Structures are given as structure tokens and as C-alpha cells.
Amino acid sequence: DLRRDLAIQDIRATIVDVPTVRRHKLAQTSVTAQSYVIVQLRLANGVVGIGEAATLGGPRWSEESVEAIKANIDAYLAPALIGQHADQPVTLGARMDAAAKRNNAAKGAIESAAFDALGLTLGVPVATLLGGRVRTSFPVLWTLASGDPAQEIEEAEGKLAARLHDTFKVKIGAQAPEQDMARMRRLATALEGRARLIVDANQAWDETVALRCLPRLAEMDVHLVEQPLPAWNLQGLARVRARTTAPILADECVFTPADMMAVAQAGAADAVSLKLVKHGGPIGLQKVAAVAEAAGIALYGGCLLESSVGAAAHLHAFAGLRELAWGCEHFGPQILVEDLVHAPLRFADFHVHLPEGSGLGITLDPDALRRFARC
Ligand code: MUC
Ligand code: MG
Known part of the structure; x- marks a missing residue:
């Protein structure tokens, strides 16, 4: 039975x-x-x-x-x-x-x-088990993270020409803030009017540096600034957020629904990056999303460079979120020399597509x- x-x-x-x-x-x-x-x-x-x-x-x-x-x-x-x-x-x-x-x-x-x-x-698809789907494709960005602006502009041009990605997340914080600002200015100038940019500092800055750099990033029309301060510093993040127009994306400071509530209560973020590795699976992800929605904090489909296995699981969880204002970043399958599944996720027209079929809709390549x- x-x-x-x-x-x-x-x-x-x-x-x-x-x-x-x-x-x-x-x-x-x-x-x-x-x-x-x-x-x-x-x-x-x-x-x-x-x-x-x-x-x-x-x-x-x-x-x-x-x-x-x-x-x-x-x-x-x-x-x-x-x-x-x-x-x-x-x-x-x-x-x-x-x-x-x-x-x-x-x-x-x-x-x-x-x-x-x-x-x-x-x-049935996993999305059905999670409550059904309101979308089957997701705007998907690409991350620029070589640290070399000339290489990064070339990489972005390739993605734009192939109609794969028109939003780019730049990883900052590995070098001095002034160097990153110069790099960002080069990228913003080269891609102006053709691509959107966001940045992720992965907790690298302190409040002083963030207060100096965020207005400059806002002026370059950077759409989101992800986790500029250490995960513990919610009060600092709230103060920085109050003094700049650059929207703040919470990442490492939100693992649990209680973390999400603390960010909401501190007024520390405009959006939250949802990831299965942080929330302990699709059910936890839905709970964090619900707290964010209740606080008027927008949702962003985060990743940790998953293969098509992990990316598919995320897409099934994202498919049922009523609003996913900032799209997703599941470019992971494309950064690997080879994927782990028989039919990798499909990327086309700046979107990644929810696989069809039962379960996650993907099969492991043994x-x-x-x-x-x-x-
Ligand atoms: C992170 O912190 O967001 C996601 C994309 C990327 O390039 O790094 C990761 C992790
Ligand atoms: Mg991040």
C-alpha cells in the first residue's frame, strides 16, 4: 500500500x-x-x-x-x-x-x-505539493566576480548578446572600497542603459565605509546593495538604510523566521534573499517569505551557486510565491564546467524556466x- x-x-x-x-x-x-x-x-x-x-x-x-x-x-x-x-x-x-x-x-x-x-x-511536481505555482519562469541575473573590470565587462557583454542575462550582481568587498568604487564606475558606465547592476559585499564593510559608499552606488543607479555589514549588525544596517536611497538586500543576516522578524523590527532591509541552505528547506523558506511579506519586505530568489539539482528545488519553492519582485539569481548551472543532471535547467530570454514533470523534474546523471x- x-x-x-x-x-x-x-x-x-x-x-x-x-x-x-x-x-x-x-x-x-x-x-x-x-x-x-x-x-x-x-x-x-x-x-x-x-x-x-x-x-x-x-x-x-x-x-x-x-x-x-x-x-x-x-x-x-x-x-x-x-x-x-x-x-x-x-x-x-x-x-x-x-x-x-x-x-x-x-x-x-x-x-x-x-x-x-x-x-x-x-x-505531481514539487511546486504542487508546496501549494501550486503562479509562475513557471523567473528573471535570472548573472554574477560578475573575477574582480577584473575589463574581464567583467566582456563577460557581461557576452551574456547580454546571448540574451541570457541583463541584470548583473557584482561581488565586492574583496578589495579596498575605493578600488571597488572605481571598478563599479567602470562597469556602470560601460553597461549604462543596457543592464541593471546590484552589488553584494558579503558582510565586508563597517558602518563608516557603508555610509561613504552607498550614496555613490545609488548615484551609479545600483539597484540593490546586498549585506554590506556583518550579519550581526542589524542596528548599523538600519542606520545606513535610513541615510541612503540604495535599497538594502538582507542575505547572511536572515536564516530563520525569527531572524527575518528581527530584520523587520529593526527596519534593516528592503528585500530578503531566500535560500534553501539558509532556511532548512522549502517549508522554512515559505515561513521566512511569509514574515517578510507581513513586514512589506520584498522577496529575492537567492542562490549559493547550486547545480541544476539545487536550482530546480529553489525554482519549485519560488514558483508559488505571490510576489517575487526581484526575480532570482540561479545562474549556478551555467558557471559549472558540467552539470550533474541529464537535462539541465533551460535559460532563455533572460529567464530560467521551471522544469516540467513530477518531483523536481530533473534526473541525476550517475x-x-x-x-x-x-x-
Ligand atoms: C551570496 O552571498 O549571495 C550567490 C551568488 C554569488 O555569486 O555568490 C552567492 C552567495
Ligand atoms: Mg549574498
């Missing part, structure tokens, strides 16, 4: 390292390969759901590394779920929270895999998984 079929039999976590097409430099680290934990969750009926936990340069973007994610899945999260049923995602989440504090990327990958397995079994797996 269906109930017995939905019992979780096995959860396998595989670390993979996939080279990127170029070096990706952000404030705290620089990577030439993306590391993920791929979760394969098998039900008694033989169906295997997949999920992905992305990291960026070890435990530097957040506290989770692929090594820690795999260790905590194997030792704590998987044992708490074996024998439980895939049609009870809230119970699965409660059991994971009882088994391990935080570990949101690990939990997010497992929850996505459980939804995929449930959707594949029932013959050869690619084997090739990039860390032994």
Missing part, C-alpha cells in the same frame, strides 16, 4: 566538487570549484528523491562545510528519518530539528529530496556524480 511504500529506507550523502568556468571571488573567499553534498533518499517503493546542499569555499560563507554536512547527515539526520514517511514533511523537519541544531543546508537538501521522492511517487564525487 501507498503508506508503506512511502517509508524512507535509505539516505545517501555524496560530496562532489565541480570545477567552475572561471575563478569566483567574493569578500571572504575565492573558488575555482563548487562543492556540494548530493542527497539521494530512497523510499520502500524504490523511488529515489534527490537534494543538494551547496557551500562556498568550505565553512566561509556560513558555518557549514560539505565535510560537516555529510558527517551530520550520516550520523544524526539520516538515522532520525529512516522508517519515517515521505508524505509527512513537517514531521521529518521536526525530527531533524530534534536530532541536530541548525545545519540548515543539510536539512534543506534532505527536505528537498523527500519532496522529490513524494512528487515522483504521486506523479556518470557525472561518479566523476565529480570525492573519494
Whole structure:
């Protein structure tokens, strides 16, 4: 019977390292390969759901590394779920929270895999299980992060010409603020009238630097300034926000719904970047989105350079958000030398498209998984 079929039999976590097409430099680290934990969750009926936990340069973007994610899945999260049923995602989440504090990327990958397995079994897309979809394509930006403005302008021109991306997020904070301002001015001048720009400082600045630089970024028509201050400094962010017209995008300061409420109460942001690795899966993402909506804070579809596995899970979660004012940034599949799935996500006309079919609508390529797996 269906109930017995939905019992979780096995959860396998595989670390993979996939080279990127170029070096990706952000404030705290620089990577030439993306590391993920791929979760394969098998039900008694033989169906295997997949999920992905992305990291960026070890435990530097957040506290989770692929090594820690795999260790905590194997030792704590998987044992708490074996024998439980895939049609009870809230119970699965409660059991994971009882088994391990935080570990949101690990939990997010497992929850996505459980939804995929449930959707594949029932013959419905994950978006349907999450409440349905109000959109099937998403405006998608590209991130410029080599640090070399000449290379970045050339890269942006290529994306514009191919009609892949017309909004660019520039990673700042790795170099001195004055250098970044000069770099931004070159980019803004070269792309003026043809592309929108946002910046992400990944917590690199303090309040003084932010107060000096944000008005200049606003004057360059930079549309969003992401996480200019350290995640802990909500009061500082609120003061900076009150003194500039550049809208603030909250990223590392919002993992939980309570974090989102604190940002709202402090008046620290105009928009929030939603990510499965931060919110512990699609259910947590919906909760954070609800708090943001209640506070009048706009939604932005964030990423951590996921492959098509993790990106598809995000698109299913984003598909049902009534307003996604700032679109999304799931360019990840395009920055990898090779994707991990048979039919990668489709990018066209400045949009990324929700895959069709049951579950997440993507299938893992076992050869690619084997090739990039860390032994
Ligand atoms: C981040 O902090 O937003 C997302 C895109 C990118 O280039 O870096 C990431 C992480
Ligand atoms: Mg960010």
C-alpha cells in the first residue's frame, strides 16, 4: 500500500566538487570549484528523491562545510528519518530539528529530496505539493566576480548578446572600497542603459565605509546593495538604510523566521534573499517569505551557486510565491564546467524556466556524480 511504500529506507550523502568556468571571488573567499553534498533518499517503493546542499569555499560563507554536512547527515539526520514517511514533511523537519541544531543546508537538501521522492511517487511536481505555482519562469541575473573590470565587462557583454542575462550582481568587498568604487564606475558606465547592476559585499564593510559608499552606488543607479555589514549588525544596517536611497538586500543576516522578524523590527532591509541552505528547506523558506511579506519586505530568489539539482528545488519553492519582485539569481548551472543532471535547467530570454514533470523534474546523471564525487 501507498503508506508503506512511502517509508524512507535509505539516505545517501555524496560530496562532489565541480570545477567552475572561471575563478569566483567574493569578500571572504575565492573558488575555482563548487562543492556540494548530493542527497539521494530512497523510499520502500524504490523511488529515489534527490537534494543538494551547496557551500562556498568550505565553512566561509556560513558555518557549514560539505565535510560537516555529510558527517551530520550520516550520523544524526539520516538515522532520525529512516522508517519515517515521505508524505509527512513537517514531521521529518521536526525530527531533524530534534536530532541536530541548525545545519540548515543539510536539512534543506534532505527536505528537498523527500519532496522529490513524494512528487515522483504521486506523479505531481514539487511546486504542487508546496501549494501550486503562479509562475513557471523567473528573471535570472548573472554574477560578475573575477574582480577584473575589463574581464567583467566582456563577460557581461557576452551574456547580454546571448540574451541570457541583463541584470548583473557584482561581488565586492574583496578589495579596498575605493578600488571597488572605481571598478563599479567602470562597469556602470560601460553597461549604462543596457543592464541593471546590484552589488553584494558579503558582510565586508563597517558602518563608516557603508555610509561613504552607498550614496555613490545609488548615484551609479545600483539597484540593490546586498549585506554590506556583518550579519550581526542589524542596528548599523538600519542606520545606513535610513541615510541612503540604495535599497538594502538582507542575505547572511536572515536564516530563520525569527531572524527575518528581527530584520523587520529593526527596519534593516528592503528585500530578503531566500535560500534553501539558509532556511532548512522549502517549508522554512515559505515561513521566512511569509514574515517578510507581513513586514512589506520584498522577496529575492537567492542562490549559493547550486547545480541544476539545487536550482530546480529553489525554482519549485519560488514558483508559488505571490510576489517575487526581484526575480532570482540561479545562474549556478551555467558557471559549472558540467552539470550533474541529464537535462539541465533551460535559460532563455533572460529567464530560467521551471522544469516540467513530477518531483523536481530533473534526473541525476550517475556518470557525472561518479566523476565529480570525492573519494
Ligand atoms: C551570496 O552571498 O549571495 C550567490 C551568488 C554569488 O555569486 O555568490 C552567492 C552567495
Ligand atoms: Mg549574498
